[in-house]
Amino acid sequence: MLSIFSVLINIPLNAQWTDHFENPCGLTEWLDLQQTEGWNIQCMEMHDISLTHPGEFTMMPYTVTWYEDRRGPLFYKFVQGSFVLTTTIQVSNRLENAIPGSAFSLGGLMIRNPKTLTNGAAGWSPGHENYVFLSIGRGSTGHPSCPGCPAPHFEVKSTINSVSDLNLTSINFSTADIRLIRLGAVIFVLYRFPNQDWVVHRRYSRPDLSDTLQAGMVTYTDWDKASTYQTTFHNSHVMNANLNPDPSSNPSLPFAPNITSRYSFLQMLPTSLPPSWIGLNLMDVNQVTNAMILSQYGDIIQIPSPSIYPVWLGRTNSNWNTVSNWLSGALPNAMDSIRVSPCNCTMTNCMTLPLGSTIISGMTIMEGATITVPAGATLTIHGHLTNHGHIDVYGNLFTDGEPQKYVHNYGTIDCKPGGQIIVND
Numbered sequence: 492m493l494s495i496f497s498v499l500i501n502i503p504l505n506a507q508w509t510d511h512f513e514n515p516c517g518l519t520e521w522l523d524l525q526q527t528e529g530w531n532i533q534c535m536e537m538h539d540i541s542l543t544h545p546g547e548f549t550m551m552p553y554t555v556t557w558y559e560d561r562r563g564p565l566f567y568k569f570v571q572g573s574f575v576l577t578t579t580i581q582v583s584n585r586l587e588n589a590i591p592g593s594a595f596s597l598g599g600l601m602i603r604n605p606k607t608l609t610n611g612a613a614g615w616s617p618g619h620e621n622y623v624f625l626s627i628g629r630g631s632t633g634h635p636s637c638p639g640c641p642a643p644h645f646e647v648k649s650t651i652n653s654v655s656d657l658n659l660t661s662i663n664f665s666t667a668d669i670r671l672i673r674l675g676a677v678i679f680v681l682y683r684f685p686n687q688d689w690v691v692h693r694r695y696s697r698p699d700l701s702d703t704l705q706a707g708m709v710t711y712t713d714w715d716k717a718s719t720y721q722t723t724f725h726n727s728h729v730m731n732a733n734l735n736p737d738p739s740s741n742p743s744l745p746f747a748p749n750i751t752s753r754y755s756f757l758q759m760l761p762t763s764l765p766p767s768w769i770g771l772n773l774m775d776v777n778q779v780t781n782a783m784i785l786s787q788y789g790d791i792i793q794i795p796s797p798s799i800y801p802v803w804l805g806r807t808n809s810n811w812n813t814v815s816n817w818l819s820g821a822l823p824n825a826m827d828s829i830r831v832s833p834c835n836c837t838m839t840n841c842m843t844l845p846l847g848s849t850i851i852s853g854m855t856i857m858e859g860a861t862i863t864v865p866a867g868a869t870l871t872i873h874g875h876l877t878n879h880g881h882i883d884v885y886g887n888l889f890t891d892g893e894p895q896k897y898v899h900n901y902g903t904i905d906c907k908p909g910g911q912i913i914v915n916d
Contacts, residue, residue: 599626
């Protein structure tokens with residue numbers, strides 16, 4: 492089974508990875524629980540990478556929840572052993588001008604036991620949800636863990652055999668860094684607000700969690716309506732105003748989904764038990780103090796930086812000179828080395844160079860990307876050209892450089908009639 496997991500994510504399970512969400516076609520790199528478990532629905536009204544918000548994974552769900560046997564959306568990869576999982580998340584209402592606006596509308600980071608389920612409702616049975624997550628947004632002012640406390644909230648939840656233990660905390664932010672650390676059977680849950688220090692929020696002893704886990708992003712909303720459906724129906728249907736008839740126990744209650752969750756990166760780093768902790772009880776705050784946890788897993792683990800070079804997204808049109816096509820919102824200049832993202836998915840556009848002369852210092856073309864140098868255009872690269880995609884040259888493509896600068900072609904470069912390609916390396 493582990494080899495199947497490895498194939499699905501195309502990397503070894505114990506290898507570190509970081510996704511900065513700079514590839515608009517990158518949804519295929521994430522597994523969708525609704526599909527892998529065979530529910531074959533999409534309870535996200537909208538979800539994309541680098542389209543709604545450049546450099547972010549944006550999620551906007553219909554009415555749905557994660558509680559006990561009720562299953563919401565999870566976009567995940569498999570992880571194995573001990574690890575550190577970190578993200579930065581920002582949540583808002585759907586208009587993105589206030590905090591989420593309905594009960595239990597939150598987004599966050601989850602680790603979860605995989606199921607063998609592949610045929611949805613036909614193969615599902617209750618009592619098998621096992622996970623831990625921390626999410627940020629709006630919980631409820633009436634929950635006994637935080638009675639009367641105002642939003643925004645953190646919701647931290649540990650679910651064992653579909654019995655959920657959740658706690659809400661009133662906070663002053665709608666943006667946070669979230670970090671889940673797994674060391675054997677123990678899970679540490681950390682958070683950090685902007686320009687503040689890391690905090691150890693919870694510890695959980697979870698020896699029931701398997702060595703290989705699903706790790707990824709969750710979001711959910713509108714508990715008041717979601718809770719009016721039977722569990723199997725909730726898990727197997729898209730719950731919105733298109734339901735006719737509406738089998739809710741309160742069909743007159745309107746749907747009120749109201750959250751947008753935005754992730755700026757997700758990073759997984761393998762780790763191991765610090766040697767000085769061997770033999771200690773990780774759940775005992777006197778043996779392993781919060782300060783000890785933070786010294787190992789706080790600021791010392793840096794938040795990864797996004798790309799420092801221009802990245803072509805093609806989110807508006809094929810025109811090089813349209814600034815919204817670029818991740819940075821600015822056009823490249825002659826000193827820039829650029830990266831061209833794939834355009835082999837819907838809502839993306841392949842790059843076309845403008846007429847006249849374009850000069851850059853380097854170019855990396857990703858697999859699935861296509862660029863066109865039209866007649867009347869000249870692209871000059873004073874440095875490296877690394878091509879994993881496709882280049883159509885109707886005009887002129889020139890590269891030059893010193894010995895340390897290079898041309899590597901792993902894709903195709905097609906010189907069309909009237910085109911000219913000159914490579915000097």
